[in-house]
Amino acid sequence: MTLRPIRMRDQRAWREVNRRNRDWLRPWEATVPPAPPGHVAQRPTYRQMVRHLRSEAGAGRMLPFVIDYQGRLAGQLTVAGITWGSMCSAHIGYWVDEAIAGRGVMPTAVAMAVDHCFRRVGLHRVEVCIRPENGPSRRVAEKLGFREEGLRPRYLHIDGGWRDHMVYALTAEEVPEGLLDRWHRARPSASQK
Known part of the structure; x- marks a missing residue:
């Protein structure tokens, strides 16, 4: 599994994974709130999204990655x-292909990103x-030892409305050995599953 910067040429693979997972992601994916009167709110195209992510990365405000798993794009x-x-400080958002959920891919990707940060x-x-309703995503944060700080x-704005969120956090002092190393040490081996 690897994390790498998102590219324009990822468009076909990204769209395929995102389209296939549309129903699974809908309850958790950010949406554009209704536009004020006289304005039109539109979801950006893939190219517009990547240009925006790259611009923000160039300004030092964002690090946009895709997750490759077994040689294929599997999430963001x-x-x-x-x-x-x-x-x-920063915050992390993520999604993964439902077909590989539960294999430790997302906790590994989050741990790698935190160590990089x-x-x-x-x-x-x-x-x-x-x-709060997203049990699998909450388990990712909990498995990695993020502290729950509140609501x-x-x-x-998600799935058509303003939604409550639980806040989980980590500071550098809490993982002096690195989060990926801690995750690997805490993760049960295949023989224990």
């Missing part, structure tokens, strides 16, 4: 809202905000 992970100065980028804190009411 974005480190966003990067804030410098006295905060040095703490060790290479120089961030101090990383958050993951998850809808953010009506935090993000």
Whole structure:
């Protein structure tokens, strides 16, 4: 499994995985809120999305990745809202192909991204905000040892409405050995499953 920057040439594979998982992702995926009167809200095209992600990455505000699993695009992970100065913080959002969910791919990808943020980028804190109803995503954060910090009411527009989210967080001091190493040590071996 690898994390790598998203590319324009990923369009066909990204669209195929996203289309196939449309119903599975709908309850958790951010949506564009209704536009004010006189304006039209539109979902961006793939090319517009990638251009925006690259622009934000170039400005130091975002790290957009795709997840490759067994040589195929299997999801997306974005480190966003990067804030410098006295905060040095960001949040992570992600999705994965339902066909590989439950195989440890997402916790591994999140652990890799957090280690990159703490060790290479120089961030101090990383958050993951998850809808309370999203048990599998909450388990990802819990397996990795993220602290549950509370509820953010009506935090993000998802599936047609403003939805509450649980906040999970980690700071660099909490994983001095690295999150990926801790995840590998805590993960049951195949013989224990």
